[in-house]
Amino acid sequence: MNWLALAYSSVPTRPMSATDLGNLLLQARMFNASQGVSGVLLYDSERFLQYLEGPPDGVQRVWDRVSASPRHRELHVLWREPIDTRLFADWQMGCLEAPASLLQRLANEQWRIAQAVAERRQPLSPALALLRQFASGDQREALGKNSGSPLIL
Numbered sequence: 725m726n727w728l729a730l731a732y733s734s735v736p737t738r739p740m741s742a743t744d745l746g747n748l749l750l751q752a753r754m755f756n757a758s759q760g761v762s763g764v765l766l767y768d769s770e771r772f773l774q775y776l777e778g779p780p781d782g783v784q785r786v787w788d789r790v791s792a793s794p795r796h797r798e799l800h801v802l803w804r805e806p807i808d809t810r811l812f813a814d815w816q817m818g819c820l821e822a823p824a825s826l827l828q829r830l831a832n833e834q835w836r837i838a839q840a841v842a843e844r845r846q847p848l849s850p851a852l853a854l855l856r857q858f859a860s861g862d863q864r865e866a867l868g869k870n871s872g873s874p875l876i877l
């Protein structure tokens with residue numbers, strides 16, 4: 725167990741412009757890179773869902789910054805668990821516009837890998853499988869997002 729994964733959802737305090745989001749990501753990516761942390765941020769203008777993974781100390785330091793930000797509220801940790809294998813090692817905090825239906829599903833899905841493995845003999849939990857599928861582009865159309873440019877920043 726070398727890595728820690730953490731996923732949470734939150735609500736923007738006020739709507740964020742593309743410039744706000746761009747500035748946030750610029751700072752986030754710099755700090756995350758210094759901590760060896762990677763992941764993805766989904767945004768649908770009413771809700772954020774962020775997935776972080778990396779060295780436990782690094783993820784904790786990033787989380788300290790995330791949870792101190794006045795730009796969002798109602799932070800709800802969906803999952804926090806050691807993982808053996810990184811799923812988003814190449815993602816320097818990608819930011820994707822996601823349909824509300826996806827964020828809703830992810831917020832309600834089962835995240836725990838250990839439980840998924842024990843109960844369903846699957847390597848990933850349903851939430852992680854869904855997140856990875858969406859991030860890799862496989863499911864965007866199925867989820868009602870036409871091709872366009874879902875990678876907003």
Ligand SMILES: Cc1cc2nc3c(=O)[nH]c(=O)nc-3n(C[C@H](O)[C@H](O)[C@H](O)COP(=O)(O)O)c2cc1C
Nearest residue numbers: 748751752755756772774786789790793795796817
């Ligand atoms: C949705 C959201 C995601 C964030 N993700 C990260 C992150 O991945 N890494 C990080 O260092 N900070 C993250 N932050 C915190 C911002 O980077 C932080 O607010 C920024 O450093 C600017 O600080 P300020 O708001 O005090 O100006 C996040 C904040 C929000 C609202």
